[in-house]
Amino acid sequence: MAKQLLKGNEAIVKGAILAGCRAFYGYPITPANEITEAAAWYLPQSGGVFLQAESEVAAINMVYGAAASGQRVMTASSGPGISLMSEGISYLAGAELPCVIADIMRGGPGLGNIAPEQSDYWQVVKNGGHGCYRTIVLAPASVQEMADLTRLAFELADQYRNPVFVLTDGVIGQMMEPVEFPDAPVLPPPPEWSVRGDAATRKNLVSSIFLQPDELEEHIRHLEFKYKLAERNEVRFERYRTDDADYILVGYGIVARILKHVVEDLRARGIAVGLLRPITLYPFPDEELRRLAKRAHHFFVSEMSTGQMVDDVRLALAGRAPVEFYGRCGGNLPTAEEIASFVLRRIREEVTLHA
Amino acid sequence: MPNYAILHEKPECLYEDYERKSELHRQTHYCPGCGHGIVHKLLAEAITELGIQDRTILISPVGCSVFAYYYFDVGNVQVAHGRAAAVATAVKRAHPHSIVISYQGDGDLAAIGSAEILHCANRGENITTIFVNNAIYGMTGGQMAPTTLLGQKTTTSPTGRDFHHDGAPMKVGEMLSALDGPTYIERVSLGNVKQIMLARKAIRKALETQIAGLGFSLVEFLSPCPTIWKLDPVDAQKHVHDVMEKHYPLGVKCDRIAERTAPPEPAPMTPLTDLPRILRLPSTEPAPLHFSEEPLDWRIRVAGFGGQGVLLLGQLLAEAGMDAGLHVSWLPSYGPEMRSGTSNCHVRLCSSEIDSPVVSRPNALLALNEPSLRKFIATVEPGGVVIYNGDSIPADCSRHDLRIVAQPFAEIADSLGSAKALNIVMLGAFLSLSHALPDSPIESALKRLVKSERWLELDRRALAVGRERVPAEEFVHA
Ligand SMILES: Cc1ncc(C[n+]2csc(CCOP(=O)(O)OP(=O)(O)O)c2C)c(N)n1
Ligand code: SF4
Ligand SMILES: [Mg+2]
Numbered sequence: 034m035a036k037q038l039l040k041g042n043e044a045i046v047k048g049a050i051l052a053g054c055r056a057f058y059g060y061p062i063t064p065a066n067e068i069t070e071a072a073a074w075y076l077p078q079s080g081g082v083f084l085q086a087e088s089e090v091a092a093i094n095m096v097y098g099a100a101a102s103g104q105r106v107m108t109a110s111s112g113p114g115i116s117l118m119s120e121g122i123s124y125l126a127g128a129e130l131p132c133v134i135a136d137i138m139r140g141g142p143g144l145g146n147i148a149p150e151q152s153d154y155w156q157v158v159k160n161g162g163h164g165c166y167r168t169i170v171l172a173p174a175s176v177q178e179m180a181d182l183t184r185l186a187f188e189l190a191d192q193y194r195n196p197v198f199v200l201t202d203g204v205i206g207q208m209m210e211p212v213e214f215p216d217a218p219v220l221p222p223p224p225e226w227s228v229r230g231d232a233a234t235r236k237n238l239v240s241s242i243f244l245q246p247d248e249l250e251e252h253i254r255h256l257e258f259k260y261k262l263a264e265r266n267e268v269r270f271e272r273y274r275t276d277d278a279d280y281i282l283v284g285y286g287i288v289a290r291i292l293k294h295v296v297e298d299l300r301a302r303g304i305a306v307g308l309l310r311p312i313t314l315y316p317f318p319d320e321e322l323r324r325l326a327k328r329a330h331h332f333f334v335s336e337m338s339t340g341q342m343v344d345d346v347r348l349a350l351a352g353r354a355p356v357e358f359y360g361r362c363g364g365n366l367p368t369a370e371e372i373a374s375f376v377l378r379r380i381r382e383e384v385t386l387h388a
Numbered sequence: 389m390p391n392y393a394i395l396h397e398k399p400e401c402l403y404e405d406y407e408r409k410s411e412l413h414r415q416t417h418y419c420p421g422c423g424h425g426i427v428h429k430l431l432a433e434a435i436t437e438l439g440i441q442d443r444t445i446l447i448s449p450v451g452c453s454v455f456a457y458y459y460f461d462v463g464n465v466q467v468a469h470g471r472a473a474a475v476a477t478a479v480k481r482a483h484p485h486s487i488v489i490s491y492q493g494d495g496d497l498a499a500i501g502s503a504e505i506l507h508c509a510n511r512g513e514n515i516t517t518i519f520v521n522n523a524i525y526g527m528t529g530g531q532m533a534p535t536t537l538l539g540q541k542t543t544t545s546p547t548g549r550d551f552h553h554d555g556a557p558m559k560v561g562e563m564l565s566a567l568d569g570p571t572y573i574e575r576v577s578l579g580n581v582k583q584i585m586l587a588r589k590a591i592r593k594a595l596e597t598q599i600a601g602l603g604f605s606l607v608e609f610l611s612p613c614p615t616i617w618k619l620d621p622v623d624a625q626k627h628v629h630d631v632m633e634k635h636y637p638l639g640v641k642c643d644r645i646a647e648r649t650a651p652p653e654p655a656p657m658t659p660l661t662d663l664p665r666i667l668r669l670p671s672t673e674p675a676p677l678h679f680s681e682e683p684l685d686w687r688i689r690v691a692g693f694g695g696q697g698v699l700l701l702g703q704l705l706a707e708a709g710m711d712a713g714l715h716v717s718w719l720p721s722y723g724p725e726m727r728s729g730t731s732n733c734h735v736r737l738c739s740s741e742i743d744s745p746v747v748s749r750p751n752a753l754l755a756l757n758e759p760s761l762r763k764f765i766a767t768v769e770p771g772g773v774v775i776y777n778g779d780s781i782p783a784d785c786s787r788h789d790l791r792i793v794a795q796p797f798a799e800i801a802d803s804l805g806s807a808k809a810l811n812i813v814m815l816g817a818f819l820s821l822s823h824a825l826p827d828s829p830i831e832s833a834l835k836r837l838v839k840s841e842r843w844l845e846l847d848r849r850a851l852a853v854g855r856e857r858v859p860a861e862e863f864v865h866a
Contacts, residue, residue, distance in 0.1 A: 035670040038707050038716070047667045058478060064722060078666045080658035082481045086474065087507040094504070098478030100589035101465045108476075124468045147722070208745050209703065209718040211710045214669055218660045228463035228479070230486020236410070238457055240448075245410055293743035350496035368748040374484040 036211035042067035042109075044212050045135055045199065046179030047062035049107055050272065051218040052187040055081035055131070056106040058095035060088055060114060063147040064203035067139040087375055093121030093134075100130035101239040105187050105224025108126050108134035112153050123162030125379035126256070127241030131190035131224075133183065134168075135199040137206035138337075141362045148205030148364020151286060154341035157200050158310075158314045168262045169267065170198040170314040172285040176210035178375040182196030182312070185214070189267065191221065193259050200314060204287040204366070230298040247259060260316075269312035270321055274300065280380065281329045283322075283346055285311050287366065288335050299376065306376070314342065316341055319349035326353040328375060331383065333376050335359045335367055399432035401441040401461050407493030408458045417455055421609025421621025423578045423628075424453050427520055430584070431489070438599065438668045444487045448500075452526040452655050467526055470501025473508035476515045485655050487598055488515040496843055498558050499536040505560075507603050514651075516594045517606040518641065518748045519560060520676030522613040523632060530616040534558040558633055566644035571603035573641040577610040579629030581639075601650030607782045657718040670749045684714065686824050687747045691732035692756025692777070701754065702733035703832050704815060711735035711829035721821055723789035730759065737824060737827040752822060754814055756797075761785055775817050775858075777810065793817060794860050800853060809850035816854020 039047070045068050049057075057072035059065075068084070069193075078084040082099070085198050086092035092108050101107035110118065125132055138153045140146040158170050169189050171182040179201070186197040223229060228237045243249035274296055275281060282292045289310040299306040308323060313316050325331070332354050334343040343358045350356060359375045361367040398404070404601075405413040418425040422478035435444050448454055450469035457464035463486070476490040497505050497519055505517065524542060525531040531544040535557050539548040549557075561575040572594055576587035585611060594605035604740045610632045612624035619627055640725075662846035664671065688705060690699045699720050719734040734747035751772040755761035761776050762785060768774060770789040777797040787793075797817065801810040819825060830851070836842045 035672055036710060037668075037670050038703070038710050038718070045398055047669070050667060051663060056478065056482065064420055075667055078658070079417075079663060080655065084477070086482065087453065090471070091474040091504050094468060094474035095478035097467065097471075098475035100467065100483050101475070102482035104482045105558055120468060121471070128466075148509045163675050203722070204719060204746070206724050207720055209706060210745070212717060212741075216668075217661045220660055228445055230445050230463055230479075230483040235442055235461065238464040238466070240457065240464070241456070242466060287744075287746070290744040291746060292744075297743065324800070368745055369744060370748065382777075 036213050038127045039176055039212050040067055040207060040209050041098060041173070041176045041201070042137065042206045043071045044176045044179040045109070045183045046071035047214060048183035049133065049187065050075055050079050050081070051214055052184040053105045053218070053220040054107050054187060055079070055220075056099040056104045056276045057081070057083050057107045057108065058086050058092045058093050058099065060086050061108065062114045063113045064139055064149070064206050065109045065111045065114075065135065067206070068137070071261055072109075078305045089117035090121065092259075093125070094226050095132060096126070096249075097125055097134045098218060100125065100132045101128070101228055103229055105131075105191070105221070106135040109137065110216055111139045112213025113370075115153055115156060117354040119156070119161030122168065122316070123160075123164050123166060124241050125196045126162075126166035126168065127164060128164050128239050129194040130196070131187075131194050132188040133190055133198050134198065135183070136204045137199075138200070146364050147203070149337060149366065150286065150362055150364060151202050151288065152341065152362065153200065154314065154336070154338065157198050158342075166256055167263075167315055168196045168198050169180040169193065169263055169316070170200050171269075172312060172314050173201050173205055174286055174289045174310060176208065177203070178312075179205065180214060181210050188261075191224065193263060195259065199297045202286045204286055204376070211256065221230045221288040250372075251283075268318050269314055270318040270322070271310040272321075273308040273310070275307030275329075278325070278329050279306050280331050280333065280376065281325050282306060282308045282376070283311070283332060283334045283342075284308070284336065285304065285314060285342065288337060291346055291367060291372065292335060294297070295372045295376065298369060298373050304380065306326050306375075311342075314345075317345045317349065319345075322346060322349040322351065326350055330354055331380070333359065335372055337366065338362050350386070354365060394778050398430070399436040401435045401444070402428070402459050403461045404562060406458045408708065409455070411818060416459060416790075418452065419615040421612060421614040421624055422452070422610060423520060423522055424585060427609055427611065428456065428459055430588045430591050431610065432586065434595055435460075435462065438592070440487045440595070440599065443485065445483070446491060447476045447479070447488065447490040449492045449496040450527070451496045453491055453520065454527065456491050470496050470499070471504055472496065472503060473498060473504040473792045477508055477511070480513060484514075486667040486719070487595065489518060489595075490515055490517045492520070493526065494519070494521045494523065494533045494535040495671045498560050500551055502534075503818075506564070506567070508563045509606065511537060512565045512571065512603040514598055514601055514603050516598045517604075518591070519608045520607055520611045521608055521636070522562070524613050524616050526613050528614055534563070535560070535608060537631065537720050543817050549643075557680075559636065561641040564606060569604060570606065570642055571644050571648050572605040572606070573610040575610065575636060575638050577628055577633055577638055578612060579625060579633060581693045582631070582660065597645055602645055602648040609636040610638075612829075615654070616843065620788055636701070662856060666722075678845045681738075684737065684824075686735070686737040686752055686771075687750045688735040688752040688754065688766065688824070689732060689747050689750040689767070690735065690754045690756070691760030694729050694731040696731070697755060698731040699733050700837065701811040701815055702735045704733050704736045704823070704830070704837060705737065707833035707836060708825050708829040709830050712825050714738060715740065715742045719745045727816055732760065739766035752818065756810065756814065758782065773812055773818070773822055791821070793821060795857060797854070800857060801850060804846065804850055806846060809846055812847045813854040813857075817858035818852040819851075820858045
């Protein structure tokens with residue numbers, strides 16, 4: 034298929050429909066509106082359902098209903114809406130319902146602003162809702178990945194019977210890049226456990242209740258097992274010039290793109306820098322970080338927040354190497370120049386220290 | 389014991405043994421004399437009689453009826469507190485031929501789920517809601533509900549519900565009937581056998597409404613909760629009749645069955661082979677263009693007022709760059725900036741893969757107004773190109789290390805017949821000066837983005853005029 038110049042947000046919807054998504058329930062919020070609008074336009078024509086819900090609370094519960102009915106279903110929002118969806122996401126995970134949720138992050142807390150941030154990391158990766166559950170979190174850094182990872186999100190959601198997030202910032206949602214879609218659209222049959230209003234599925238029950246402690250513990254252990262499986266099999270990341278790197282930069286989404294520029298810039302000055310870009314934020318590439326720490330002796334994390342993913346980098350490295358953080362927030366993007374000079378300053382300090 | 393609606397046989401759609409329960413598989417978990425038990429039987433009878441058991445999907449709420457799925461041998465979905473109407477909406481839309489019954493208590497429906505039921509009813513979703521109003525939160529041990537009667541003592545209104553403090557008991561049936569969306573709403577009572585027989589008819593009518601595809605139906609049951617009310621089953625039933633019915637008048641609250649028609653049958657499934665067309669995916673790869681062997685890296689910032697076509701200018705560059713076989717990116721400023729009147733975008737055209745789409749050090753600036761020039765000129769890389777819509781560069785903005793063109797492009801556009809062509813005139817000027825892209829991809833991009841033939845003609849002229857006004861080799865230092 035030929036390339037097409039598309040906004041990241043629109044690529045999500047086309048990618049979703051080609052991946053068999055036939056229901057979208059959402060509520061308007063900037064900077065995710067293009068997703069909802071594209072869904073309103075394309076889904077009904079594709080034989081799917083689009084409905085604008087009265088709130089994100091309703092939207093995520095409609096997602097629950099569609100998932101229980103066996104449809105591939107998604108919603109999209111940004112920080113404030115994701116906060117409202119947290120209850121429903123916990124229920125989806127508890128009832129083992131697959132769905133895809135796109136979070137196009139904006140500035141918080143509170144109303145914050147609509148400019149790009151990465152400050153939903155904690156609530157999405159560590160779970161805004163109650164209970165021992167996890168969501169698989171994919172972090173696209175290009176418009177092509179908005180399409181590709183959305184498709185992957187539907188596959189993982191079905192495979193793990195669990196909500197999967199596509200988490201990115203307003204920049205990736207709003208920007209345009211050429212994107213190429215797969216040739217063959219898919220439409221998998223509804224899962225056999227779903228409830229479809231026919232004799233074949235009459236005995237099916239979708240529920241997150243396990244009244245007896247032993248039953249609930251068993252259920253939670255079953256969920257835990259799935260997450261362990263995902264931790265073993267689903268970690269995805271991109272390495273960029275890390276092979277001979279003494280210094281590793283870590284970032285996701287738009288920040289990873291900026292960091293690539295920083296790598297080039299610092300390499301041109303003779304500094305052996307590389308980039309690790311987590312593509313899955315949960316499961317997190319812990320092992321790869323530890324592997325890199327065998328050679329690299331200093332890690333730099335940059336985020337559009339005051340530091341959220343950096344916690345996971347520190348947890349993964351467990352003291353093997355110092356971890357420095359450079360963040361911008363409020364809707365500001367860190368510039369490549371800013372980050373480069375931050376890294377240079379720290380490297381010089383290190384050199385002075387050891388001299 | 390009073391004579392409840394006696395069913396000599398268990399309706400088929402109730403399980404014989406309630407195996408989803410952990411113990412006591414022959415009896416329900418409801419207290420003796422509880423209204424839920426009666427409503428379950430009435431509902432089960434109606435489902436069985438109407439022959440819709442296989443098609444039925446029951447939505448269980450949170451409240452004492454949280455375990456409705458223990459009993460009904462139908463498709464079951466258990467949901468979060470208050471959200472039954474939202475879940476039911478999506479279930480029905482996924483399977484329009486199913487019969488979706490959403491079962492809710494008064495705390496569930498009228499308090500925490502008030503938004504969901506209101507909008508579900510207003511949309512006229514073709515589902516049936518069974519609403520059990522017992523004026524109390526049963527499951528959590530007897531707290532006040534929106535439906536609790538004035539003066540009624542509960543654990544959270546220990547001195548009795550007070551109008552000035554807690555407002556008045558909510559009349560859900562009347563409230564929802566005030567909307568145009570619902571088709572059939574009736575309030576019934578479990579206050580005595582005769583009423584129970586009427587309640588039975590109401591359930592049937594509600595389900596028939598759904599089966600005929602005529603829209604939203606709801607039956608509100610005034611229902612005894614002997615345990616929390618601390619009354620024996622007989623007195624509790626009497627209380628429903630003597631006290632609750634005074635505040636909650638029985639009867640049909642709305643019946644628009646005669647006005648409604650069933651929606652058309654759902655369209656047949658869209659063939660997957662139609663999706664590329666529906667999704668407007670391009671079918672043919674443009675012939676790759678190798679117009680330049682030189683490595684190329686344009687980092688362009690376009691800025692101006694909202695409405696000047698700033699974003700479109702940038703998008704044309706990116707579209708054309710893509711057709712020319714380059715790596716491209718386009719990143720708009722978005723949000724409140726747009727509303728306060730300024731607008732800008734970042735465009736990259738690159739012969740190698742693009743790292744960051746963010747242009748913080750542009751090598752080309754297209755400034756459509758003075759504030760934009762002032763904001764961005766200092767960021768332009770030495771040797772970069774600046775095209776400015778203005779007679780001359782303001783003295784305090786001048787830089788001698790840039791190639792700058794300043795012309796009254798807006799006037800030129802005006803003379804072409806539309807000030808709106810300003811962005812395209814400037815595009816022409818930029819292309820002439822920069823040789824960034826050949827003509828054919830610009831033409832194909834224009835054709836893709838400009839839908840009206842009249843505008844396309846104007847834009848072609850604007851492009852040519854822009855090129856003429858800024859001959860390739862001629863630029864001025866401001
Ligand atoms: C979000 C949330 N808040 C509170 C609760 C606790 N809770 C469970 S049932 C219930 C009230 C149910 O009352 P009602 O809907 O009237 O049902 P009844 O038990 O009276 O039939 C509440 C508040 C909950 N489960 N979830
Ligand atoms: S507490 Fe009330 S509503 Fe709940 S089962 Fe007992 S009687 Fe029924
Ligand atoms: Mg109640």
